[in-house]
Amino acid sequence: MTTQIAENVHPWMAAARPQGGPRWVQDLRERGATRFSALGFPTVRDEEWRFTNVAPIASGEFKPADGAAPLVESQLAGLLYADARYRLVVVNGQYRPELSRVHGLPAGVRAGSLAGTINGELQADSEIVQRYLGQLADVGTRAFDALNTARLQDGAFIHVPDGVILPDPLQVMFVSTADGGAASVSHPRLLIVVGDMAQARVVETYVGTGGRYFANAVSEVFVGENAVLDHYKVQEDSTEAFHIGSMHIHASRSATVSSHSFTLGGKLVRNDVIAILDGEGAECTLNGLYLADGERLVDNHTTIDHAKAHCPSHELYKGILGGRARAVFNGKIIVRPDAQKTNAKQTNRALLLSDSASINTKPQLEIFADDVKCTHGAAIGQLDEDALFYLRARGLTFEEARDLLIHAFAGEILDRVQIDALKSAVEGELYAQLAKDLAEADAG
Amino acid sequence: MLDIKKLKVEAAGAEILRGIDLHVDTGEVHAIMGPNGSGKSTLARVLAGHPEYEVTGGEVSYEGRDLLAMDPDERAREGVFMAFQYPVEIAGVNNAYFLKAALNAKRKHQGQPELDAMEFMQIIKEKAGLLDIDQGMLSRAVNEGFSGGEKKRNEIFQMALLEPKLAILDETDSGLDIDALKTVSSGVNAMRSPQRAIIVVTHYQRLLDYIVPDYVHVLTGGRIVKSGGKELALELEKRGYGWIEPALV
Numbered sequence: 118m119t120t121q122i123a124e125n126v127h128p129w130m131a132a133a134r135p136q137g138g139p140r141w142v143q144d145l146r147e148r149g150a151t152r153f154s155a156l157g158f159p160t161v162r163d164e165e166w167r168f169t170n171v172a173p174i175a176s177g178e179f180k181p182a183d184g185a186a187p188l189v190e191s192q193l194a195g196l197l198y199a200d201a202r203y204r205l206v207v208v209n210g211q212y213r214p215e216l217s218r219v220h221g222l223p224a225g226v227r228a229g230s231l232a233g234t235i236n237g238e239l240q241a242d243s244e245i246v247q248r249y250l251g252q253l254a255d256v257g258t259r260a261f262d263a264l265n266t267a268r269l270q271d272g273a274f275i276h277v278p279d280g281v282i283l284p285d286p287l288q289v290m291f292v293s294t295a296d297g298g299a300a301s302v303s304h305p306r307l308l309i310v311v312g313d314m315a316q317a318r319v320v321e322t323y324v325g326t327g328g329r330y331f332a333n334a335v336s337e338v339f340v341g342e343n344a345v346l347d348h349y350k351v352q353e354d355s356t357e358a359f360h361i362g363s364m365h366i367h368a369s370r371s372a373t374v375s376s377h378s379f380t381l382g383g384k385l386v387r388n389d390v391i392a393i394l395d396g397e398g399a400e401c402t403l404n405g406l407y408l409a410d411g412e413r414l415v416d417n418h419t420t421i422d423h424a425k426a427h428c429p430s431h432e433l434y435k436g437i438l439g440g441r442a443r444a445v446f447n448g449k450i451i452v453r454p455d456a457q458k459t460n461a462k463q464t465n466r467a468l469l470l471s472d473s474a475s476i477n478t479k480p481q482l483e484i485f486a487d488d489v490k491c492t493h494g495a496a497i498g499q500l501d502e503d504a505l506f507y508l509r510a511r512g513l514t515f516e517e518a519r520d521l522l523i524h525a526f527a528g529e530i531l532d533r534v535q536i537d538a539l540k541s542a543v544e545g546e547l548y549a550q551l552a553k554d555l556a557e558a559d560a561g
Numbered sequence: 562m563l564d565i566k567k568l569k570v571e572a573a574g575a576e577i578l579r580g581i582d583l584h585v586d587t588g589e590v591h592a593i594m595g596p597n598g599s600g601k602s603t604l605a606r607v608l609a610g611h612p613e614y615e616v617t618g619g620e621v622s623y624e625g626r627d628l629l630a631m632d633p634d635e636r637a638r639e640g641v642f643m644a645f646q647y648p649v650e651i652a653g654v655n656n657a658y659f660l661k662a663a664l665n666a667k668r669k670h671q672g673q674p675e676l677d678a679m680e681f682m683q684i685i686k687e688k689a690g691l692l693d694i695d696q697g698m699l700s701r702a703v704n705e706g707f708s709g710g711e712k713k714r715n716e717i718f719q720m721a722l723l724e725p726k727l728a729i730l731d732e733t734d735s736g737l738d739i740d741a742l743k744t745v746s747s748g749v750n751a752m753r754s755p756q757r758a759i760i761v762v763t764h765y766q767r768l769l770d771y772i773v774p775d776y777v778h779v780l781t782g783g784r785i786v787k788s789g790g791k792e793l794a795l796e797l798e799k800r801g802y803g804w805i806e807p808a809l810v
Contacts (some may be wrong), residue, residue, distance in 0.1 A: 502612070507649040510609050511659075511719065512637035512666035521662070525702075527652030 127154040132181075135270040139236050142269065145251045156260040168445045168477045169387055169416045174359050179331050182301035184211025184271065186294045188326075193290065196324045197353050197381075198542040201288035203228065205273045209291045210303040212271050225278040228287060231306060232271035245276055250308050253337040253365030253391075261361045265304040265335040272306030274424030275319065279312035279341065285534050286318045293354065295328025305334040309348075313341035313369070320539060323354035323362070325382075334362040340372040342396065347375050347535055351543055353382035356411075363389035370396025370425075377435075377534060379543050380407035380415050381550065387416040394428040394456075395422070405434035406530040408547055409442035409474070410554045416445035419465075423456040423489075430460070435530055436467040437523065438474035439554045449481040452489050459489040467497045468526050471558065483487050516555075523551060562587045562624055562758050563608075563727060569618035570600075570607050577603045579783035580619065586754040587726070592774035592794060593762045596802045599781045601762045602646055605731040608760075609643035610636050621807065630763055637663075642725030644716040646732040651703040656715070657685070659703045684722065692718045692748045710741035715747040728752065729760045734768035756784040761782030766798035779805055 158175035159166040188208055193199045193216060205228055206216035212230035219228050227234075228240055228476050234242040235250075256263040273289045291305045311317050323332060332354060340346045354360045360383040368374050380386055382447045392401045401421055407417040421430045444467060452459045467476045480493040500522050508518035527547060534540035570578035574662065577600045577652030584593055590646045595681040607614050608621065621628040651659070664684070665675040676684070685699065692714045704712050713733055720728055730749065734742055749772050753759065761772055769777070769791065778785045778795040780803070787793065787805055 501649075501651075503649045504651045506611060506633060507632040507651065508644065508659075509632070510637055510643060510645075511663035511723070512634055512670070513662060514633070514634050514666075517662070517666070518634075521654060521659075522651070526649065528653050 152256045153263035167509040182209035182303040202285045205289045227276040231274045257258035268304040277315040283317040288320045288430045293325040293556040295330040300329040302331040309338045316345040319355040321350045323352040329357040331359040336364040338366045342369045343371045346365040351379045353513045360386045366392040368399035371398040375402035378405040380544040391420045403432040410439040418447045420449040422451045423459045439470040441473040446478040457488045461491040463493040465495045564622040567619035588761045590774045595780035600783045640726035643729040648712040650705045657699040709736040769794045
């Protein structure tokens with residue numbers, strides 16, 4: 118009997134699972150573990166993972182990262198955009214109240230530890246979390262969602278009640294640390310619930326203090342009727358890190374949600390964004406900008422699921438690739454039979470700064486309604502020679518002309534960032550990395 | 562100022578210019594005319610340093626220096642300006658920002674202080690009226706969504722800002738209606754000066770009614786086959802290129 122069970126358990130599930138919490142959380146973990154054991158890590162034979170080989174993760178030795186890792190404010194200050202007025206800090210998956218700033222949030226807004234709410238320390242929060250947590254993450258088919266859920270213990274929770282406007286950005290800072298030589302793994306989790314007629318601006322940042330680690334993040338985001346959410350994910354993990362993140366968005370009737378993804382770090386990065394437009398008139402904007410250099414791999418998979426009628430969606434992803442980097446863009450748009458009058462637009466562009474960099478890109482349209490408008494376009498190329506010559510013919514040096522064109526390329530996404538401090542932080546980091554890459558390319 | 566000797570140029574393995582000789586002094590306006598495919602735009606683009614062309618023979622001296630040894634941006638900073646036949650659209654680069662960068666590149670080269678935004682706008686104001694440049698054209702991306710006439714006006718506007726020593730206009734009149742042609746021509750005429758040379762490359766004689774040249778050259782089959790005064794342009798208008806071509810090609 119014991120032997121039989123052991124055969125069905127994935128090695129990653131063999132170690133002790135987090136304990137505690139109410140029955141429904143234990144059930145959630147149990148289901149995650151069972152599904153992960155059944156699914157295992159994806160391979161390149163899996164259509165969704167054709168170009169991204171996660172063997173380095175699957176075959177790697179990772180020990181659970183220490184949620185109580187010593188970390189002080191001064192260490193956070195040096196990390197990307199650490200200066201939001203409201204800030205939740207999650208270290209290796211564990212919420213850290215001593216590093217967080219939630220004082221002065223508008224009445225009714227809840228922001229803090231997921232564990233605290235799961236464990237019923239506050240009855241009202243607990244009911245909301247139980248209603249929403251795990252409702253979007255897809256443990257049935259997504260192995261990494263299942264893995265995260267099996268290890269569910271803590272994370273961050275944000276609830277903006279009906280009709281409440283959150284005027285200042287709220288940052289959730291996910292910090293990974295690796296101690297010594299051993300690689301570590303954590304499973305950051307975030308639940309955002311924006312009530313009907315509410316409005317919020319949330320920034321997720323994923324940063325590391327260096328070293329080799331694997332962050333397997335899942336975010337679930339609910340946007341209520343006529344609510345507005347402006348969301349950012351900025352990923353700047355350590356150069357040796359693996360980052361797998363999936364964000365699930367559920368938009369209700371007339372909700373407006375925009376999500377901007379910036380990928381600046383990590384050795385192997387996979388971002389999944391899955392947005393369900395589940396009420397008439399819900400509007401979704403997905404923007405993305407990534408820099409892939411050196412030997413890095415950056416994979417962006419997006420799905421916009423038009424489930425109801427009259428929903429517009431706009432998607433623009435751009436990538437800058439140098440060195441021997443690889444990138445993947447897969448943009449799926451589903452239009453369900455009820456989703457008449459859908460208007461979906463997807464654009465994907467990549468700028469190749471080196472002959473050795475490459476990208477695989479695929480739009481995927483699955484349309485089951487007849488009165489819809491869907492467009493998609495992809496353009497992959499090097500810097501425009503004609504534009505370079507035009508600028509040089511007006512006196513700009515080759516380097517000035519090149520930088521101007523690259524900045525113009527990235528600027529189209531950066532200009533959409535509504536938070537000035539965040540924009541300059543991302544811009545500064547992106548251009549510093551680019552300058553380094555280009556200097557190396559020029560030298561070598 | 563500009564001395565072209567036996568210049569031979571190829572593009573993609575085909576010889577386009579087959580030995581051009583041309584001497585231009587400051588204060589002069591030269592028109593280069595010729596039928597389609599004669600090589601007149603190639604000459605303009607080679608002088609600006611376009612990377613598509615390979616110089617296979619001859620030399621070009623500009624103010625006593627070897628022009629062909631200079632990068633395109635160095636030529637520009639040294640006062641060579643080509644108004645493009647097809648100005649390039651550059652998405653995401655604000656036109657005013659671009660003009661300021663170009664002007665400051667030149668100022669830096671000349672050891673002058675770079676202009677700040679206020680000083681730059683002052684200069685823009687002085688020069689914009691001449692070419693009917695409005696705020697919309699300055700705040701849009703470079704040439705993006707510009708009409709044909711707007712693009713050409715923007716080229717001559719750049720010329721007015723950069724005050725080159727040698728200006729080469731590559732078919733600046735092509736595709737312009739008569740009003741735009743007059744605006745562009747008056748912009749160019751305002752730039753005529755004893756310190757500046759202008760080369761006007763054109764397919765049509767009409768432009769030369771407005772920008773009256775000192776010399777006219779006929780370029781055909783990659784060679785300059787006839788040179789004369791402004792009356793040569795009128796003769797070409799009347800008789801076409803046919804009367805020159807057969808005898809010499």
